[in-house]
Amino acid sequence: MIEIWAGIAEAFRLIWSLDEDLIDITVRSLKVSLTALVIASTLALPLGTWLAIHRFSYRRFTISVLNALMGLPPVVVGLIVYMLLSRSGPFGVMGLLFTPTAMIIAQVIIISPLIASITHQAMRELWFEYHDLLISLNTTKRQRVGALIWDGRRTLLTAALAGFGRAIGEVGAIMIVGGNIDQVTRVLTTAIALETGKGDFALALGLGFILITLSLLVNLTIHALSRTESEGRW
Amino acid sequence: MKQDMSVSLQDVVVRRRGKIVLGPITLDLPNAGFTMVLGPNGAGKTTLLKVLHGVERTSSGWMSWSVPSQTARDGQAYVFQSPIMLRRSVRANLAYPLQLLGLDKADISARVTKWAVRIGLSAALYFPALSLSGGEQQKLALARALIRRPNTLFLDEPCANLDGSSIREIEEILREAVQAGAQIIMTTHDLGQARRLADHVVFLNKGQIEEQASATAFFDAPGSVGASAFLNGDIVE
Secondary structure, eight states: HHHHHHHHHHHHHHHHOOHHHHHHHHHHHHHHHHHHHHHHHHHHHHHHHHHOOOOOOTHHHHHHHHHHHHOOOHHHHHHHHHHHHHHTTTGGGGOOSSSSHHHHHHHHHHHHHHHHHHHHHHHHHHHHHHHHHHHHTTHHHHHHHHHHHHTTTHHHHHHHHHHHHHHOOOOOHHHHHHHTTTTTOOHHHHHHHHHHHHHHHHHHHHHHHHHHHHHHHHHHHHHHTTTTSSSSSS | OOOOOOEEEEEEEEEEEEEEEEEEEEEEEEEOOOEEOOOOOTSSSSHHHHHHHOOOOOSSSEEEESHHHHHHTTTEEEOOOOOOSSBBHHHHHHHHHHHTTTTOHHHHHHHHHHHHHHTGGGGGTBGGGSSSSHHHHHHHHHHHHHHTTTEEEEEEEEETTOOOHHHHHHHHHHHHHTTTTTTTEEEEEEHHHHHHHHEEEEEEEEEEEEEEEEHHHHHOOOSSHHHHHHHOOOOOO
16 A cells, blocks of 8 residues: 555656656657557548448458457567567568567557457447438448548547557557667556566556556547537437 | 429339338339328338339339439439438538538538528527437438439428427428429328328339329229228228
8 A cells, every 4th residue: 555655656756857757758658659549540440430331241250350359469469560570570671670660560450450340330330320311312432431430430539549548558569579678669568567577666656657647638638629528419 | 494203113023031022013103293102001112212212122123214313313312201310410411412412612501501591490500410309300301301402302201200380391391392393202101191292192002002193083082992991091901
């Protein structure tokens, strides 16, 4: 219990003193996770919506695979990305291993299936509701996807936030492909793992509280910007 | 100037899960103002409307409009029995079909304002459409269909579950549309409404057309046993 209070006190001290390392780690965490979120959302939101309205052979199988990929073990993803980016791997020449870019790639792979799957689920229900109207209005497939994404944007925001939550809290994969290098690839989660290993629980807890606060702040900011709860029933 | 949009169906059959739900039907529908499709539950009224609108696939037979099929399709609008509201504001619901047509913003805005006033929702333009009452949603669905100035309007029980004043308002809007040259093909269970509006009647029973006649002839002297029973309020099986 004492350690928890010490952790809270440490968190306040770090924030109050505008600790340079803390700011550096926090900014990097946000940069990596938000970049991964934007890339993953760009891929996964249209994919999930397209899967909801398009009929093709092996559609069920594709959706099952997508759902299964939600449970991808991050450590395995990290290992595969490591092998692909290592000097002896096919993309080794790009020199991306142990850089924030490698961490972003790993996070995109981890969160894309999650965002696409939640999107598919939500869009399937909306498509069921809109199907007759959009067909009757003679819309093209592109216009249907557009209408569903626009009208389902609040649900899609939830999907994106779920992806962000997973990305910002991820440690296994980015530890492997980022290497937890000070001032280069160290982020909040890998720093917590490091401080815990060193036995500095107060600092680890302090960083943990900052991570939780950060996650809450990003969620609240996005909700506020998109006025999720202020426009009646949607 | 509205185009003549008569339609012919030849031996049209619709099957679902191996069972015939409509047909075989052979029908020539004139461009007759109000055409009422009447019949008991399960007669195939909605299916016929959807076939005519081109959103229900036929299992066999063919259908042809007096204009090229794409022109016919572009000039049609459909109002469903349960209004489907886009999860947007009243204004955005009205504007959407016009945006699909690629109209400019000023034209869209003018038409939206005109129709919002016409259906008494000008004060609710920026409210979510889903927050409206059932009657208001049905009026909005009707306005969203008419805002495109369709040649042919399909209505599937547009006044089901509505109160008297909403029904009166909707009928008034429909009469105006017909006066402006639109052809309306609608289903209804309300015989009073059919008598008030119909110019032409198609009576369906068990997926077959039992009778097709002018409204006066149909209501004064129905030519089939099923239609007589239906008009007398008997159970038609």
